[in-house]
Amino acid sequence: xxxxxxxxxxxxxxxxxxxxxxxxxxxxxxxxxxxxxxxxxxxxxxxxxxxxxxxxxxxxxxxxxxxxxxxxxxxxxxxxxxxxxxxxxxxxxxxxxxxxxxxxxxxxxxxxxxxxxxxxxxxxxxxxxxxxxxxxxxxxxxxxxxxxxxxxxxxxxxxxxxxxxxxxxxxxxxxxxxxxxxxxxxxxxxxxxxxxxxxxxxxxxxxxxxxxxxxxxxxxxxxxxxxxxxxxxxxxxxxxxxxxxxxxxxxxxxxxxxxxxxxxxxxxxxxxxxxxxxxxxxxxxxxxxxxxxxxxxxxxxxxxxxxxxxxxxxxxxxxxxxxxxxxxxxxxxxxxxxxxxxxxxxxxxxxxxxxxxxxxxxxxxxxxxxxxxxxxxxxxxxxxxxxxxxxxxxxxxxxxxxxxxxxxxxxxxxxxxxxxxxxxxxxxxxxxxxxxxxxxxxxxxxxxxxxxxxxxxxxxxxxxxxxxxxxxxxxxxxxxxxxxxxxxxxxxxxxxxxxxx
Amino acid sequence: xxxxxxxxxxxxxxxxxxxxxxxxxxxxxxxxxxxxxxxxxxxxxxxxxxxxxxxxxxxxxxxxxxxxxxxxxxxxxxxxxxxxxxxxxxxxxxxxxxxxxxxxxxxxxxxxxxxxxxxxxxxxxxxxxxxxxxxxxxxxxxxxxxxxxxxxxxxxxxxxxxxxxxxxxxxxxxxxxxxxxxxxxxxxxxxxxxxxxxxxxxxxxxxxxxxxxxxxxxxxxxxxxxxxxxxxxxxxxxxxxxxxxxxxxxxxxxxxxxxxxxxxxxxxxxxxxxxxx
Numbered sequence: 001x002x003x004x005x006x007x008x009x010x011x012x013x014x015x016x017x018x019x020x021x022x023x024x025x026x027x028x029x030x031x032x033x034x035x036x037x038x039x040x041x042x043x044x045x046x047x048x049x050x051x052x053x054x055x056x057x058x059x060x061x062x063x064x065x066x067x068x069x070x071x072x073x074x075x076x077x078x079x080x081x082x083x084x085x086x087x088x089x090x091x092x093x094x095x096x097x098x099x100x101x102x103x104x105x106x107x108x109x110x111x112x113x114x115x116x117x118x119x120x121x122x123x124x125x126x127x128x129x130x131x132x133x134x135x136x137x138x139x140x141x142x143x144x145x146x147x148x149x150x151x152x153x154x155x156x157x158x159x160x161x162x163x164x165x166x167x168x169x170x171x172x173x174x175x176x177x178x179x180x181x182x183x184x185x186x187x188x189x190x191x192x193x194x195x196x197x198x199x200x201x202x203x204x205x206x207x208x209x210x211x212x213x214x215x216x217x218x219x220x221x222x223x224x225x226x227x228x229x230x231x232x233x234x235x236x237x238x239x240x241x242x243x244x245x246x247x248x249x250x251x252x253x254x255x256x257x258x259x260x261x262x263x264x265x266x267x268x269x270x271x272x273x274x275x276x277x278x279x280x281x282x283x284x285x286x287x288x289x290x291x292x293x294x295x296x297x298x299x300x301x302x303x304x305x306x307x308x309x310x311x312x313x314x315x316x317x318x319x320x321x322x323x324x325x326x327x328x329x330x331x332x333x334x335x336x337x338x339x340x341x342x343x344x345x346x347x348x349x350x351x352x353x354x355x356x357x358x359x360x361x362x363x364x365x366x367x368x369x370x371x372x373x374x375x376x377x378x379x380x381x382x383x384x385x386x387x388x389x390x391x392x393x394x395x396x397x398x399x400x401x402x403x404x405x406x407x408x409x410x411x412x413x414x415x416x417x418x419x420x421x422x423x424x425x426x427x428x429x430x431x432x433x434x435x436x437x438x439x440x441x442x443x444x445x446x447x448x449x450x451x452x453x454x455x456x457x458x459x460x461x462x463x464x465x466x467x468x469x470x471x472x473x474x475x476x477x478x479x480x481x482x483x484x485x486x487x488x489x490x491x492x493x494x495x496x497x498x499x500x501x
Numbered sequence: 502x503x504x505x506x507x508x509x510x511x512x513x514x515x516x517x518x519x520x521x522x523x524x525x526x527x528x529x530x531x532x533x534x535x536x537x538x539x540x541x542x543x544x545x546x547x548x549x550x551x552x553x554x555x556x557x558x559x560x561x562x563x564x565x566x567x568x569x570x571x572x573x574x575x576x577x578x579x580x581x582x583x584x585x586x587x588x589x590x591x592x593x594x595x596x597x598x599x600x601x602x603x604x605x606x607x608x609x610x611x612x613x614x615x616x617x618x619x620x621x622x623x624x625x626x627x628x629x630x631x632x633x634x635x636x637x638x639x640x641x642x643x644x645x646x647x648x649x650x651x652x653x654x655x656x657x658x659x660x661x662x663x664x665x666x667x668x669x670x671x672x673x674x675x676x677x678x679x680x681x682x683x684x685x686x687x688x689x690x691x692x693x694x695x696x697x698x699x700x701x702x703x704x705x706x707x708x709x710x711x712x713x714x715x716x717x718x719x720x721x722x723x724x725x726x727x728x729x730x731x732x733x734x735x736x737x738x739x740x741x742x743x744x745x746x747x748x749x750x751x752x753x754x755x756x757x758x759x760x761x762x763x764x765x766x767x768x769x770x771x772x773x774x775x776x777x778x
Contacts, residue, residue, distance in 0.1 A: 229730045248731045250556065300539040304557050361731075368557060368717050372537045385630065385712045 032501035033479065035219035036494070039231055039240035041247040043199065043224040046182035049168035050123060053131035055409050055490040058168035059244070060202055060222050062491025065106075066171035066187035069097055069116065070162050076320075076411075076488035078162050082111065082172055082188060083150075092157030092442045097150045103211040105174045106192045113144040118175045120152070134415070135164040138439070156440045159447050160412070167411075168491055190215040190495040200224065216482065216498035228361065235261070235475060241499075242476025244483060244492055248361065249307040255475045266472040266486035267320045269411035271313060272362060274370060274465030275395070275404040279425025283353075283402065287345035289462040293331035294338035295377045296370065302468050305365035310468035315455035316414050319469055320486065323451035327459045327466075338377045350378020353402040357383060358391040363405040366467065370405065399423045407470045411489050414454050417463060424463055431457045509760025515753025519746075523569040532560035534567040535718040543736050553738040555728065561738060564720040565746050571632065571721045572750065575714075576701035578636045580694055583643020588690065590644070591651030592682060595659065596674040606652070609645035617642040617700075618707055625713035632715040635708045639701045650693050654686040688765035695758035699751040706747050722747050 044056035049066060063071060071081035080086075083097040103111035120142045123130040130136065138158040143151050154161065164170060177186040185193050190212070191204035204220045223240050225231045228248035234240045235255070245268075246252070255261040274296065282288045298312040311319050314327030342350060357367040364385060371381040381403065386394070395401040401423075408416070416422055418435040434457060438450040459466070472487040482497040526534075531551070538558030546553040552561035590609075594602040612620070621638035628634045655678065658664060667677050708714040709723025717724070722743040729739035 229733075232731060232734070250732050251734065254734055300537075304537065304539045304542065307556075364717075365557065369537060369539070371718060372535070383717050385716065 033241070033477075033499040034217065035221065036217045036242075036480065036497060036499065037221045037223055037240045038476075038494075039223050039225050039234060039243045041224075041226055041228075041231065041243075041245070043226075047185040047193070047196070047202075048173075048178075048181040049171055049491075050119070050173065051129040051131065051182065058489065058491030060491075061185055061187070061189075062168040062171070062489065063189060063493030064191045064204060064220065064491075064495070065185045065189045065193055066168070066173070067189050068166050068168075068171045070166035071493070072163065072166040072411075072489050073493070074484040074486060074488065076486075078166050081166070082116075086162070092159075093154050095152045095154070095161065096145070097152070099148045099150065100211055101148060103188050104209060105177065105188055106186045106207060107174070107177055109174055109176060111172070111174075111188055112147040113150045114147075115172050115174055116150045117142050117144055118178070119170075119172045122173075122178065123170065130169055132167070132169040135167065135169055157442045158439060159442045159444075163412070167489065190493075191220060213495070215495035217494070220494055220497075242474070242480055242483065244472070244474055244476075245487070246473045246475040249309045249471075249473060252307070252309070252473060252475070260478060262474075262476055262478050262480070264472075264474040264476075264483070264485050265309060266474065266484070267311070267318065268409065268470045268472045268487040269318050269413070269489070270407040270409040270470030271316050271318070271413075272310070272366070272405070272407040272467045272470050273316065274467060275401075275406055275424060276464050277399060277401055277403070277423075277425050278427075278463060279399065280402065282345065282347060282351055284425075285345050286462060287341045288347065290331060291338040291341035291345065291377060292374065292379070292465055293462045294334050294341065295374055295379075296331075296465050296467070297333045297373055298328065298467055300373070301366050301369050304369045305362050306468070306471070309471040309473060311471070313466045313469050315459045315466055316408070316417065316464070317451070317455045318411075320488075321412075321451075323448035323455075325452045325455045327455060330459050331462065335376055342377055342379075347378070350380060352380045352382065355381040355383050355403045355405070356391065356395050356401045357385050357405055358388055359385075360407075362407065362470070366405045370403075370465075396423050399425060405467075409470070409490055414451065414458070417454075417458050426458075426461070426463045428457065428461060431461070506760060506763065508756045509763070512753050512756025512758070512760050515749050516757050519569055519750040519753060520573065522566045523573045526563075526566035526570045530560075530563035530566050532563045534559055534563040534720045543732075545736075546738055552742045553736070555725070555739055556732060556736075559720075561725075561742050564725060565722070565742050567720040568722040568725060568743060569746065569750070571715050571719060572702050572705050572747075575632060575636050575639065575705040576698050579639035579701045579705075580643055580697050582636070582640030583647050583697060584690065584694060586640075587644040587647025588651045588683075591648040591653075592655055592678040594648070594652045595655035595682070596678050602652075605648065609648050612642065613645040613649075615642070618704060621704060621708055622711065622713060625708060630713040630716060632719065635705055635714045638708070639704045642704075643697055643701070646693065646697060647690070650689060651686055654689050655682045658682050658685045688761075692758055692762045692765060695754050695761060699754035699758070702747065702751055702754070 040056060040059055042056040044060055045054050046052050047057060047061055049057045049061055067081045069081060069083035070078050073079050082100055082103065084100045086095055086097045088095055099113060105111060120139060122128065124136045124139050138154045138156060138161060139152060140155045141153045145151055171187065173181060174186060190207050190210045192207045194203040194205055196202045202222045206215045206218050225234055231243060231247055232251050252263055256263045276283050276289055278284060302308060302310040312328045313319060314330050317324055355367050355371060357363045367383050371383055374381055395404050415435050417426055418432045434450055434454045438447060441447050441450060474483055476483055479500050481500050484492050541554055542556055542558040544550055544554040550560050552565060555561055590605050594605045620642050624638035625634045664677060664681055667681055705714055706723035709721040710727045714723055715721040725743035726740055733740045
């Protein structure tokens, strides 16, 4: 009989697996560690941050393989990188960058002003494949003064220009290798790309010829573990040393109670929203959108979907920013008011709509909660779970949706509400004027005031249901030092991360 | 005097329990399985919530009961589709033989060649997830099973004397198929139906697990398992009860099928000599 034999084999195999896992854990504790293995939930679709929008690309390459003229560090501030210093003309239109000397790309070719010209021209030229072309829109001209000096002239003053030049989309690439960066990235950073085994891992080693402070760890491996249950097991077994962004908040208490791990909760730039198709009836009616806002109980969503990890938000803006305006009570949770608004809008009996959800658990769980909450005011939602590719195609690209839940992880991205063809379908001359004023403003106080106006405007128009700011849930081996607490950008420079054995 | 094996009784009992849970859930469950109670989430099993509550505060017992309804509804209709289409195909193939037989059976082979669950995933991926499409998907891969079975069984009956007599009496092949062949293979069909029924429950759970079965808020055992998998370390009841529900209902149907074979299948009756009717 094969069945008992099978069971016996299975039992032996299971026992062997458990044993080997135990041995791995034991080894992990006795042998000093040097190279770092980090887990990531999503594998990047390619490795060129200048042509792809996926956050996972920056998660691997930003600050590690590629660098820009400036860099953004863990507190969100802008620091010099490949540009050692710069001067800005009094009218804010001309930037002269002085480049670092003695910088070489990983393939040995020299970094100089021509590479800067190439990279910025490549991003701005017509037909550019850059995913964030708006970042480069202010650039009027770039010219070489000498191999170590570059002059950038802008159309209009741009207060966030230096910040934007520090983003992953604006890293400097080498003309010879740029085309191949998508599979074999060659940059100037503290780590050199070694190998990408698709579906499994990406390996980087320390760049010993790095121009700045060398990386503390000899190597970094990013392992891609899509399944949260597998991520949990991989951490416990010591297969990975940590997750900068751990995917399952429900497991955090287990790690907090485990002396082998540090659990570090920080903030991200990820605003999690109930996206509303403002261009489609009945959601084109402001009263309906306000009714939805009044019917949402944020704390229940944070507790149920995120196990309490997340900060309520009332607009599309990070609570960690100096210009943050607390609008969480703008539409207090009030079902009677919500029903009254729906009646006023002409839907006393409510209506039916669809809720399309991407795969992450915050969206799937949050969707079930939102559906239950909106059902109380008569909005009957049909949940449609979909894969990322379907979601990008149907919701994001073709705007074929009513409601959706997604986290917008780009930093300082309130400007997306001014995009005419964005998937929210939101059009507001008032809001666009605020963003236009913001774009040309250099004065920090004016900028903050404009940012507050922008937050108030989209909340007044109740463009989307604003749910919570995504928490950065870091879990890693206690001996791992130097990991970032907060995630002000989508990537994380790992050159300062090391094992303290 | 019949000797009925104890496994047959267990099979009857477990199957009856599953159907009973499903029937009761149509009219009553301890709590509404779709109502969330975030404040009361992740409660361990207690006298109020016998099976505990899940991460959104829903009563797990109510969800398991309503999930039984979903699983059985999918399985009944899917096996119904398989029988309703497969058996006539098999009977026609056996009655007409020749080119029609060849064509029908090769088409069957084509469907049969696909792994069943992959085929189901393909169908739901094309037509969208949902209970209805899961039913169609599971139903389609049940068709060749019943077509082959009924063809084979019918072929063995055609040379029998009573069928010959019917032909000599001038009855047409279709009438013979319905009046003489079909009653002769009913026992086999019931046995196979029970087995297919349990496979359909597993297939539905598998489809729901990967998100292609019943969509939330409708409870389904497969999705309960999916939701539970990251929480097994601190809320094992979330995986335990839907897991047991799948295991017991499938085990019950398999034991029932085995027992029915002993009772109904003439070949095993004569071989074992256990059962006399």
